Amino acid sequence: MGVKVLTISEDILGANKEIAKRNQSCFDKHGILSINVMSSPGAGKTSLIRQTISRLAGKARIAVIEGDVASSIDAEEIHKYGVAVVQINTAGGCHLDANMVSKALDNLSLDKIDLLLIENVGNLICPAEFALGEHRRVVLFSLPEGDDKPYKYPLMFMQADVLLLNKVDLLPYLEFNMKAFHKAVTGLNSDVAIFQVSCKTGQGLEDWFSWLQEQLRETKSRHNA
Amino acid sequence: MVQLFSTVRYCFYSRLHEFSITQSILAIALEKANSAEARRISRINIVIGELSGIVDDCVQFYFDFINKGTIAEQAKLSFHHPPTRLRCRDCGTVFTPHKLDWTCPSCHESKVEIVSGRECYVESIEVE
Numbered sequence: 001m002g003v004k005v006l007t008i009s010e011d012i013l014g015a016n017k018e019i020a021k022r023n024q025s026c027f028d029k030h031g032i033l034s035i036n037v038m039s040s041p042g043a044g045k046t047s048l049i050r051q052t053i054s055r056l057a058g059k060a061r062i063a064v065i066e067g068d069v070a071s072s073i074d075a076e077e078i079h080k081y082g083v084a085v086v087q088i089n090t091a092g093g094c095h096l097d098a099n100m101v102s103k104a105l106d107n108l109s110l111d112k113i114d115l116l117l118i119e120n121v122g123n124l125i126c127p128a129e130f131a132l133g134e135h136r137r138v139v140l141f142s143l144p145e146g147d148d149k150p151y152k153y154p155l156m157f158m159q160a161d162v163l164l165l166n167k168v169d170l171l172p173y174l175e176f177n178m179k180a181f182h183k184a185v186t187g188l189n190s191d192v193a194i195f196q197v198s199c200k201t202g203q204g205l206e207d208w209f210s211w212l213q214e215q216l217r218e219t220k221s222r223h224n225a
Numbered sequence: 226m227v228q229l230f231s232t233v234r235y236c237f238y239s240r241l242h243e244f245s246i247t248q249s250i251l252a253i254a255l256e257k258a259n260s261a262e263a264r265r266i267s268r269i270n271i272v273i274g275e276l277s278g279i280v281d282d283c284v285q286f287y288f289d290f291i292n293k294g295t296i297a298e299q300a301k302l303s304f305h306h307p308p309t310r311l312r313c314r315d316c317g318t319v320f321t322p323h324k325l326d327w328t329c330p331s332c333h334e335s336k337v338e339i340v341s342g343r344e345c346y347v348e349s350i351e352v353e
Contacts, residue, residue: 003267007349008257012249012271072232079230087232094242100233107231125278126242129345151325155276158339187327187335190314 016130019098023105023133030110031223033216034118036134038156041122043142044166046074047199048208049117053081055209060114060216065104067096067121074119084108095126098133114216124153136215142167147177150184158188162195164208169198246279246345247287253347254297263352266297270349275309276342300350309342 011017027034039045053062063084066075075087086104088096101118108116118134120127139160141149144167150157157163163185171178185192193211197204254269273279281304292298312319313329314336320329328335 003351003353004261004263005349005351006257006261006263008253008347009349010253010257010347012246012253012345012347015249015252016245075230075232085230087230089232089234091234093245097245103233107233129242129278148325151327154327154339155278155343183335187337190336 013129013131016098019102020131020133023098023102024135026105026110027116027133027135028223030113031219032110032113032116033136033219034116034132034134035136035138035212036118036120036127036132037138037140038120038124038127038160039122039140040124040142040145043122043140043145044199045119045122045140046077048140048164048166048197049078049119050081051199051202051205052117052209052212053078053083055205056115056212059213061112062115062117063108063113065096065101065116065118067100067119069093069121084113090121094121094123095130096120096132097130101132114220115212124149124156128153128155128159135219136161138162138164140164140166143170143174143176147181147184150181150188154188157185157192160189160192162193162208162211165194165196166199168196168203169201243279243283244287247284247291250284250302250347251288251291251295251297254300254350255295257350258296258352261352263296266300266350266352268301268303268351269297269347270303270305270351272305272307272344272346272348274307274342274344276339277345279345305348307341307344310340311337312340313337 037045049064064078066087068074069090069092072087075085078085086107088100088104118132137160139156195204195207197208254266258266285302288302308321310319311322315334316332318329318331319340327337
């Protein structure tokens with residue numbers, strides 16, 4: 001029997017994309033706005049989520065999925081704020097995938113959630129490749145990481161709906177070229193909304209909250225339509 | 226009382242994203258070979274763009290580990306890497322960037338979209 005070539009042309013990440021689609025249908029069915037929050041480790045994802053929970057208290061029912069290689073430090077921290085939280089430990093995995101999120105959803109009361117914040121594993125590379133079923137992608141980037149990073153991790157910046165430039169309170173102490181950074185980001189992604197914020201001082205966060213509340217209104221009106 | 230806190234742990238899951246990618250490659254190849262009633266898979270041709278951040282050696286390492294006992298046990302992995310090609314959103318020039326410089330060589334703007342380099346698929350398999 002000779003060698004036969006079978007053409008396939010099948011997306012390697014196709015299975016993940018399928019599960020991501022199912023996740024999104026599940027969110028839509030329950031009227032949930034889901035946000036994938038991505039950044040390097042230490043850029044301020046957990047601080048952003050804390051601030052967001054505090055600011056939207058009473059306005060939206062929030063749940064959080066925490067993705068970390070190990071530990072439940074972040075989930076314990078978020079839990080203090082009285083919102084439902086599921087910690088996913090990836091045991092070395094460098095990103096969350098759609099299947100992990102799907103499993104995490106089993107632990108949440110979906111009818112009682114307006115906003116699901118998914119904190120991805122801290123990493124600017126792999127999370128960009130794995131759709132989770134999220135409606136919006138938020139990339140948090142902190143000034144100390146340097147203004148050249150959009151060129152080094154282009155996919156992450158290309159796919160963001162919102163870029164939160166965190167730790168702007170440190171600007172006087174850093175050699176961060178804001179103009180060059182903006183040029184790099186908008187060159188890769190002309191539609192991205194960029195907000196300069198400090199999760200420590202609260203500076204600029206109102207712009208983020210307004211954006212988020214607008215998205216929540218849209219989700220709600222779509223769901224009620 | 227609604228349970229607010231739960232933990233989902235993954236043990237022996239992907240050490241790197243190449244692990245889940247290798248699992249998908251093997252699953253896709255086995256499914257196609259089985260439906261063609263092939264006896265064994267001798268080669269898997271994979272297309273992974275330069276920008277995909279997937280390391281061949283790493284895929285090979287996992288593949289050698291997970292193919293045991295399958296009809297892909299002897300299969301060679303063959304990687305093709307399409308280079309990064311960008312299109313300038315201002316003047317339409319398509320170009321290959323030089324390292325980290327994504328500036329258009331014609332109009333010197335850096336407003337670009339990716340034409341190729343993000344590919345990630347199993348192109349074909351060779352079976353007996």
